[in-house]
Amino acid sequence: MQLNTEERERLVQQITRFVSNNDLLEKLNAKLNEFNPFEVLKVTHHEIRHSNVLSWLLHPKESHFMGDYFLKKIISEVLCGDVVRKNHSLQITDILVNDFHDAEVFREWRNIDLVIISKKNSFVLFIENKVHAGLASHQLEKYLETIKQTFPTMKHIVPVFLTLNSDEAPHDEYYSLSHSQILNILKLALEMYKDRMSNKIYDFIYYYIRTLEDLTMQDEQLIALCSEIYKQHKEAIDAIVKYGMVLNSSLHQAVEKLKENNNLDIIDSTQDNRFFKNDKELWFIPTFLAKNLPSLIRKWKSPFPVAYFFVREEKKLRLILEVGPIQDGQIRLQLLNEIVKHNSQLFSAKSSALTNVNGTFTRIRHSSIDITDWNDIDYLSERINDFLVNDFKYDEVNKVLMDILQNYDSSKIGQQI
Structure with a gap:
């Protein structure tokens, strides 16, 4: 649709008004430029960095002072999903009542991103983490066979395919998990355990939460601010999106x-x-x-x-x-x-x-x-x-x-x- 001269001039005025002396726009700019060490280190979109943080959070004996709480919440969330064939007989109630403080977490074990082992519970959970990268042919099948062959006496094996939006795993024995689900669990965990943490630990988890919010587009303050800006300057923003x-x-x-x-x-x-x-x-x-x-x-x-x-x-x-x-x-x-x-x-x-x-x-x-x-x-x-x-x-x-x-x-x- 072509604009006539009068419509074009009016639209230019709308855009000029949008960018000039706009308090909301300045707040948005400040919000987007808030300090976050994960952003400074450019780790937001790197799977290996997310896996490192998750390894620390999932390990009950690490310095986050949450014990096995985060691990048990992740396992419970995973088991709410669907798989065609299970490699375990666990119920969510089993996870909630059992003790997982003996769990060990391994990174890049035989190329598998995360492996969590609890001998006390005869339990292995392993995670293939894909933020953006593609999946190699038969990769999931290979990892599952490796775990089964290495731990033949383990009663419970839980394979997990972790993606940004809980994409369906290309293997019917893998559970799907999303970074959005991890975000929601971590928010609750931080609120529950903040009084036990030092300021440094709290800040680290807080900044990781902010990183996940950005990655999954779930920053509620940012969403509210953008919604208000769009409400007040809809025509100018629509024009910027359309033409720019x-x-x-x-x-x-x-x-x-x-x-x-x-x-x-x-x-x-x-x-x-x-x-x-x-x-x-x-x-x-x-x-x-x-x-x-x-x-x-x-x-x-x-x-x-x-x-x-x-x-x-x-x-x-x-x-x-x-x-x-x-x-x-x-x-x-x-x-x-x-x-x-x-x-x-x-x-x-x-x-x-x-x-x-x-x-x-x-x-x-x-x-x-x-x-x-x-x-x-x-x-x-x-x-x-x-x-x-x-x-x-x-x-x-x-x-x-x-x-x-x-x-x-x-x-x-x-x-x-």
């Missing part, structure tokens, strides 16, 4: 083009800021489905219990459909089973997910396409449209979801779940 961030927002622009051409009728962060969006992900829900879905009580990247999201990778675009964190585990299981069992050709989930009352999010459909040029918006929008129609069967999936929701007993879920 073209390359970084090509996925979003392609989706907007599909929306403008009536090829995609959805609600995303443009209409509802409760939907998550960054330069790698875009979360959304078809408009007509949103009208038949209750709102979530628990915080997620979508305000609804069922949501789609695009994931941009270097040479691929993925589309994923998930069922999210419904507060009542039984209601979540009922809805998940209703969807998956209604049409097993369109929807699928791990068998363990269909019985896990503590589940939080479950992928029920996903697919991907190759992208050769992320800068060509016309090509990208055409590619996405073709992908939705021919590969993902987007309209068919939504029709089936709509039928399920309309026939589902709405009294089970109400207005909020």
